Amino acid sequence: MLKQILQGMVVGIANIIPGVSGGTMMVAMGLYDKLIHSITHLKSEFKQSMKLLIPIFAGAGIAIVVLSKLFEFLLDTYPIPTNFAFCGLIIGSLPFIVKKVKGHSVTIGKIIPFLVFFAIVILMAMLGETGGKTADVTFGLINVIKLFFVGVVAAATMVVPGVSGSMMLMLLGYYDVILKTINLFVDSLVKFDMAGLMQGVGVLAPFGVGVLIGIGVIAKLIEFIFSKAEIHAYYGIIGLIVASPIAILMKTNWSGVSVFTIGAGVITFGLGWLIANKLGGE
Numbered sequence: 500m501l502k503q504i505l506q507g508m509v510v511g512i513a514n515i516i517p518g519v520s521g522g523t524m525m526v527a528m529g530l531y532d533k534l535i536h537s538i539t540h541l542k543s544e545f546k547q548s549m550k551l552l553i554p555i556f557a558g559a560g561i562a563i564v565v566l567s568k569l570f571e572f573l574l575d576t577y578p579i580p581t582n583f584a585f586c587g588l589i590i591g592s593l594p595f596i597v598k599k600v601k602g603h604s605v606t607i608g609k610i611i612p613f614l615v616f617f618a619i620v621i622l623m624a625m626l627g628e629t630g631g632k633t634a635d636v637t638f639g640l641i642n643v644i645k646l647f648f649v650g651v652v653a654a655a656t657m658v659v660p661g662v663s664g665s666m667m668l669m670l671l672g673y674y675d676v677i678l679k680t681i682n683l684f685v686d687s688l689v690k691f692d693m694a695g696l697m698q699g700v701g702v703l704a705p706f707g708v709g710v711l712i713g714i715g716v717i718a719k720l721i722e723f724i725f726s727k728a729e730i731h732a733y734y735g736i737i738g739l740i741v742a743s744p745i746a747i748l749m750k751t752n753w754s755g756v757s758v759f760t761i762g763a764g765v766i767t768f769g770l771g772w773l774i775a776n777k778l779g780g781e
Contacts, residue, residue, distance in 0.1 A: 500554050506530055507558020508566075509588070509774070514559070514657050514664055515567050515678070521657045521664055523589055523743050526596060526736060530555065535725070538718040564685055567678060578752040583764035586744035587771025593740060599733045612735035617742040624746035636676050638701040646702060649673050650709020655717040677706065
């Protein structure tokens with residue numbers, strides 16, 4: 500249970516940071532197949548599915564609510580060591596994924612999904628360099644509908660390995676406002692500020708419903724793909740994972756680079772690798 504909560508926290512932290520993929524972290528932690536199965540078989544295997552989903556989603560929720568401010572601070576103050584830690588987490592997951600395709604011959608048909616999904620991540624990183632303007636989320640029917648569909652899109656990109664849901668929110672112009680609303684909601688909850696709580700609910704409720712529906716829909720699609728072309732799908736995921744550290748480093752603020760920050764980055768990379776090895780696997 501504790502291990503699964505910690506795994507969920509890693510996934511939650513990944514979904515906070517633009518350029519880092521929550522789906523990739525699920526793969527890194529050895530959770531991806533089991534999570535997709537639990538979501539798509541929730542009705543038929545309710546008890547078994549909830550045993551996995553509750554601690555994972557609880558951990559992710561804790562990370563998003565409690566650690567969002569911390570990681571905002573770390574990325575602003577120590578961007579190089581922080582991003583190196585995520586690179587270590589991602590690269591440390593590769594041995595677990597490579598095992599999935601071990602024993603299968605390498606063919607052009609398998610290399611193609613590797614290259615396609617590698618290119619998708621790099622392209623997303625290049626597009627992500629230009630953040631969108633902050634969206635209007637004042638309460639109203641049109642904005643509620645927009646928030647719902649933004650939640651659907653964000654959930655789909657959060658689940659797909661290698662694609663950053665937070666980066667997609669940034670491109671749509673909703674990243675800053677969603678993160679600030681989460682922080683506002685937590686602050687209002689601590690202070691028992693009902694006006695702040697209602698304002699937060701007005702934004703987070705339609706967005707959250709969209710996220711839940713989006714996760715269910717994309718999980719069904721991913722399960723279908725794996726049932727038809729499992730090895731090819733894993734080659735695509737390997738392409739996503741290999742490209743992700745490159746994408747993260749492309750988006751890193753290098754203005755404060757020095758011998759010290761690079762040295763700290765090497766250490767945090769090693770820590771990330773170690774965490775991936777401890778929390779990863781079956």
